[in-house]
Amino acid sequence: MRCLLARFPFWVFFLLCGLGHISTRSGLGCAMSAFSDKEDEAVVKTMKDFGPIQDAYAFFEAHTTEEVIIRNELERLWRQDGALSLPLSILDFGTGAGDMLERFLTQLKIPKEQLSIGVVEPVEVAREVAEKRLVPHSHGRVASWAAIPAGSVAPFDRILSNHVFYYVPDVGKAVADLKHVMHEGSKLYVVMASDRNHLLVAWNDYFAMLGEPVPFHRSGELEAALGVNRLDYEVHTVHSELAFEDTLENRTLIARFLLGDDNFRKFKGDEATQYLGRYRDEASGQIIMQLEDHIFVAKRKQ
Ligand SMILES: C[S@@+](CC[C@H](N)C(=O)[O-])C[C@H]1O[C@@H](n2cnc3c(N)ncnc32)[C@H](O)[C@@H]1O
16 A cells, blocks of 8 residues: 555545645545635635545545546647657646646656646645645746736646636636646646536436536536637547446445535435446446546647
8 A cells, every 4th residue: 555644645635625724636526615725815615525525535536547548648649749849847737736747747757857847726735745746757846826826927838737627716717817827839738527427417417406506617618718718729538437336335435426425415315326326237236437538738829
């Protein structure tokens, strides 16, 4: 088992969230209480608190192929785009504790002398961990902010944002802020689940069952915001899977992961876990959910 404290796994992140301090992540399920960052006074609202569901999030991570598939597709796109012409500056918007970016940089094997890194993460404790974790990959210090600074900032060659846009308060403003740190040749890579992703289908169905609107942004809103901000973009689609043994305990973990405990508790009886039965594969005795994600690759109009 990996050294948990050294790696600052997300369960620590979640635990801290539980203390009312920060937000948390998942492929789809990042969640925040409203919080205020001390330095930047950034206030972010969210509809799902991940603090109490770290076990459910860890279960999701352990049973999905999503991150590896996204990293591999990103690497293919980056190399195809000539992204590895060096030196390179990279910004990770909504980096969390930097886990995914660190694994991606390790995979890319860019010499640290050739790489400058910036991170944006409104959760202070996570941002500090990301900063420390990424130092070994970066030439000089890692630039780190709670939000994109309004003033003058050197632009980045590549900007990554993996499963973050569901939770930003204003998608149009987030895209405008990122455009602010792009030069003519910069590329922006934003990953969001497609509407066909079974986790998003489940969000729709669950909140319909509750008679409430889904409280998270969708990829369609990102597309509109890219257009409004006059960014050209293309979309690449990747497929991965969530598969787990079909037990009531496991169904409960995934339902809680999707809904957060507050919403999960709104369901009467076993409605929320029953729902997942539609994804049961009789041959294997597993629940198998197909995950479809879009990778938006955007650049300034020439
Ligand atoms: C699902 S997590 C993804 C974390 C990381 N990108 C990864 O792939 O591991 C979403 C992240 O977005 C961050 N976030 C939420 N609202 C944000 C905002 N307005 N600006 C930047 N990041 C935000 C959260 O704090 C969280 O770390």
